[in-house]
Amino acid sequence: MKIAVFGASGMVGSRVAAEAVSRGHEVAGVTRSGGELPDGVRAVQGSANDAAVVKELAVDSDVLVAAIGPSRTGGDHQEYLDAVDNLIAAVRGTATRLLVVGGAGSLVVNGNRVVDGPDFPAEYKGESLTVSQALENLRASDVNWTMLSPAFVIAPGERTGVFRLGQDEPVGDHISAEDYAVALINEVETPAHNGRRFTLGY
DSSP: OEEEEETTTSHHHHHHHHHHHHTTOEEEEEESSOOOOSTTEEEEEOOTTOHHHHHHHHHHOSEEEEOOOOOTTSSOHHHHHHHHHHHHHHHTTSSOEEEEEOOSTTOEETTEEGGGSTTSOHHHHHHHHHHHHHHHHHHTSSSOEEEEEOOSEEESOOOOOOOEEESSSOOOSEEEHHHHHHHHHHHHHSOOOTTEEEEEEO
16 A cells, blocks of 8 residues: 655654555655655655645555644644644545544543543643544544544553554553554554544553
């Protein structure tokens, strides 16, 4: 398959791109700098906020992966929401799928979003509310989308290929970025969550 990964130099995006290449897919890695990427990834300079770049890649790809997020340290979160809207618009009317890297804050425990709980860390709240809004925008759209929300802690680690999957409720408290990439590329190869969010954890 032909896969375009936006944010391909980040912690998650670089691992998604590397996992896809290791399975024989043709991968374009989109970064603002057009800089260094995992071996075998074709570098494309641009961003998900550039409508022309997004549209061109949507036409030329089987799957767009949005491994991007709003700034945790402030900045304009509208820029992130605009980027997601750009991606939605680009795949509309095409056979191209859109896979979005989500967050744990929008997961649900006892009927309530985690981000709305009294113990949710304040430093992550703005970011989590923004990604939660992006999930609602995807749910309201008419495109073939999937969001994968990680467990509460995601960090570089081991690629085991062994984890649990869930839908809207957490199934573990942590996951390696490597295994997150495994699950996302599994979904690319064998779609099981079209038009839905799912999650994973140990």
